[in-house]
Amino acid sequence: MGPKIRASAVERYFGTQSDRVHALGxxxxxxxxxxxxxxxGPSGCGKSTFLRMVAGLINPSAGTVEIDAKTDQPTAMxxxxxxxxxxxxxLDNVRFGLDLAGVPKKEGNERARSYLAKLGLADREKSYPATLSGGMKQRVAIARALAVEPEILLMDEPFAALDAQMRQILQEELLALWQADQRTVLFITHSLDEAILLGDRVLVMSSRPGRIIASKKVPFPRPRRGDVRNTAEFAALQGELWDLLRHEVEAHLADIGSK
Amino acid sequence: MVSPHLQAQAVAETDRIESQAKLVREARGIDKDPVGYARRRRILFTILGFGVPILILGFWQIAAQNGWINAKFYPSPLDNLRQLRQMFDKRDFASDLGLTLKRLAWGWLWGSLSGVVFAYVLGMSRVVRAAFEPTLNALYTVPKIALLTPFLIIFGFKDKPVIILISVTVFFFVWVPTQAGVMSVSESYREAATSFGANGWQMFRHVIWPATLPGLFVTLRVAASVSVLSVIGIEFAYAPRSKGLGYVINTARQTFEPRIAYAGIFVAALIGVIFQAIVKQVGHLVVRWEKDDRGAPTV
Structure with a gap:
C-alpha cells in the first residue's frame, strides 16, 4: 500500500510576473x-500553503499532491x-460538514452530539458561538472537523490563539481523541513543544521558499501524555529541532532586513 | 526627580482622600437586579422615544395657538388632525391612501426581490457579473422618474407603470449594497465551507445568505423609505385615476391649501415609520445570532 499523501516536486508561486514570490518548494x-x-517552520515558509493544497483550497503551481482517498471529501480542516x-x-456548526455531505439530520445530530460530548460541550449545543469563550469555539471547530470522520485531519495552528493553560488542555484532549481512532493528521504549529508532544514525526521547513530540511521521528511510545515533556529525551529533541529552526528563522529575518 | 517636599504633599493628599472619600466598588442597581434594570431601561427608552416627538408637537401647538407662528402657513397639529378627519369624511381620502399603499407595497416587493436575486447571483458568479454588471451600472445612472413617460405609453395609464417604476428605483437601492455585502463575506467563512466540500447552493444557503442577512435587512429598510419617497414623487407627476397620497398633496399646492399638504405629509411620514419598523422587527426575528442595539443577545 502506498502512502496516504504523496507530494512530488510541489512548488507554489504567488503574485503576478513582476512581483512573483516563490512561496514553496x-x-x-x-x-x-x-x-x-x-x-x-518560520513565518511565511509556506507550511499553511501546503496544508491548503492538501485541503484542495489551492493548487500547486507545479508538481502534484496525490491523496490516496477512499471518499470524495477525504479531508477536514x-x-x-x-x-x-x-x-x-x-450543534448546527458541528453538524455542518455532515449537512453538506447530505447525512440525514437525525443521524447527523446523533454524530454531532457524540463529538460534542467527547469535547465536553454537551450542555452548550443550543448556544450561539457569540456566547462562547475562545477555547470553547475552538472545541466546536475541532468537533466539526472530527464529526465528518475524515480520512485526513488538517490542523492549521489550531491552538495558537488560545491561552497557555487552554492550549495544554486541548492538546491532551486531542492526544486522547487521536489515540482512540488514529486518523492521518497534518498539524501545523509554531511550537516545538506541541509538535513533539503530539506528532509521530516532526518536519522542519526552511524559510521561503519552503522546503523540508529535516524529518525527525518522535521516539516516545503511545499512548502519550503531557508528562513526556519532563523527560530528558524530550528536551534533547526540542534542542536539536530548535538549532535547525533557529538557523531558518535568522535567515528569514535577514531576508526581511535586506528588503 | 520629585522633591521630598512635593512627595510629602502628595502623601498627605492621598491620606486626606482616603479619610474623606473612600472609593467603594459595590453592587449597583444593574448588578443587584439585572432583569428589573433592563425592564426599567426599556420603559424609559419607550417614554423617551414617544415623549420627544410629543413635546415637539406640543410646542408647535402652543406656538400656533398663541400666534408665534403664522397658523395659515404652519397650521397647528390639532388643526392638521381635524383636516385629516375632514379629508376622510368628505373626499374619500381612504381610497387615496389605499391605492398609494398598494402601489407602495407591490413596488417595494418586486424591487426588493429582483434586487436581492441579482445581488446574490452576480455576487457569487464572476461570469454573470462580467456579463451584466456594466449594463446595470449604465442603467443605474438613468434618472428613474424620466422613465415614467415611456412606461405610461408602454404599459398604459394604470397602476402597472407606477408599480414598475417604484420597483426599478428600489431595485438599484437593494442590488448595489447587497452585492457589495455578498462579495465581502469573510474569506475564512468561505474557505471553511469549501474545505468541507460545499457546492454553490450549499455555499449560499449555509454561508453567504446568513452572513449577508443583517446587512440585507438594513438595505430593505432603506428600500422601504425609498419606495415611500418614489410613490409620492410619481403621484406628483402622474396618479392613475387621479387618486393617491402624492396626488392629494400636489393638488393642495394648486388650490393653495397648505393644511391638506401638511395632513398628507404627516400621513406619508407615518407610513414610512410604520413600514420601516415592520421591516426592522422582522429582521430582529430572523437574525437571531446578532446582539441587539442594547448589547444583549436577542435570545
Whole structure:
C-alpha cells in the first residue's frame, strides 16, 4: 500500500510576473496512513500553503499532491481563527460538514452530539458561538472537523490563539481523541513543544521558499501524555529541532532586513 | 526627580482622600437586579422615544395657538388632525391612501426581490457579473422618474407603470449594497465551507445568505423609505385615476391649501415609520445570532 499523501516536486508561486514570490518548494514528502505529522517552520515558509493544497483550497503551481482517498471529501480542516459560523448554534456548526455531505439530520445530530460530548460541550449545543469563550469555539471547530470522520485531519495552528493553560488542555484532549481512532493528521504549529508532544514525526521547513530540511521521528511510545515533556529525551529533541529552526528563522529575518 | 517636599504633599493628599472619600466598588442597581434594570431601561427608552416627538408637537401647538407662528402657513397639529378627519369624511381620502399603499407595497416587493436575486447571483458568479454588471451600472445612472413617460405609453395609464417604476428605483437601492455585502463575506467563512466540500447552493444557503442577512435587512429598510419617497414623487407627476397620497398633496399646492399638504405629509411620514419598523422587527426575528442595539443577545 502506498502512502496516504504523496507530494512530488510541489512548488507554489504567488503574485503576478513582476512581483512573483516563490512561496514553496520544491517539496517532496510522503505521509503514511494513520501517521500524525507536525510541521514547524518560520513565518511565511509556506507550511499553511501546503496544508491548503492538501485541503484542495489551492493548487500547486507545479508538481502534484496525490491523496490516496477512499471518499470524495477525504479531508477536514481546523482553522486557526476557528471559522465557525456565528449564525449557527453549536450543534448546527458541528453538524455542518455532515449537512453538506447530505447525512440525514437525525443521524447527523446523533454524530454531532457524540463529538460534542467527547469535547465536553454537551450542555452548550443550543448556544450561539457569540456566547462562547475562545477555547470553547475552538472545541466546536475541532468537533466539526472530527464529526465528518475524515480520512485526513488538517490542523492549521489550531491552538495558537488560545491561552497557555487552554492550549495544554486541548492538546491532551486531542492526544486522547487521536489515540482512540488514529486518523492521518497534518498539524501545523509554531511550537516545538506541541509538535513533539503530539506528532509521530516532526518536519522542519526552511524559510521561503519552503522546503523540508529535516524529518525527525518522535521516539516516545503511545499512548502519550503531557508528562513526556519532563523527560530528558524530550528536551534533547526540542534542542536539536530548535538549532535547525533557529538557523531558518535568522535567515528569514535577514531576508526581511535586506528588503 | 520629585522633591521630598512635593512627595510629602502628595502623601498627605492621598491620606486626606482616603479619610474623606473612600472609593467603594459595590453592587449597583444593574448588578443587584439585572432583569428589573433592563425592564426599567426599556420603559424609559419607550417614554423617551414617544415623549420627544410629543413635546415637539406640543410646542408647535402652543406656538400656533398663541400666534408665534403664522397658523395659515404652519397650521397647528390639532388643526392638521381635524383636516385629516375632514379629508376622510368628505373626499374619500381612504381610497387615496389605499391605492398609494398598494402601489407602495407591490413596488417595494418586486424591487426588493429582483434586487436581492441579482445581488446574490452576480455576487457569487464572476461570469454573470462580467456579463451584466456594466449594463446595470449604465442603467443605474438613468434618472428613474424620466422613465415614467415611456412606461405610461408602454404599459398604459394604470397602476402597472407606477408599480414598475417604484420597483426599478428600489431595485438599484437593494442590488448595489447587497452585492457589495455578498462579495465581502469573510474569506475564512468561505474557505471553511469549501474545505468541507460545499457546492454553490450549499455555499449560499449555509454561508453567504446568513452572513449577508443583517446587512440585507438594513438595505430593505432603506428600500422601504425609498419606495415611500418614489410613490409620492410619481403621484406628483402622474396618479392613475387621479387618486393617491402624492396626488392629494400636489393638488393642495394648486388650490393653495397648505393644511391638506401638511395632513398628507404627516400621513406619508407615518407610513414610512410604520413600514420601516415592520421591516426592522422582522429582521430582529430572523437574525437571531446578532446582539441587539442594547448589547444583549436577542435570545
Amino acid at each position: 520544491p517539496l517532496d514528502l510522503e505521509i503514511e496512513q494513520g501517521e500524525f505529522v507536525c510541521i514547524v 481546523v482553522f486557526q481563527d476557528y471559522s465557525i459560523y456565528p449564525w449557527k448554534k453549536v
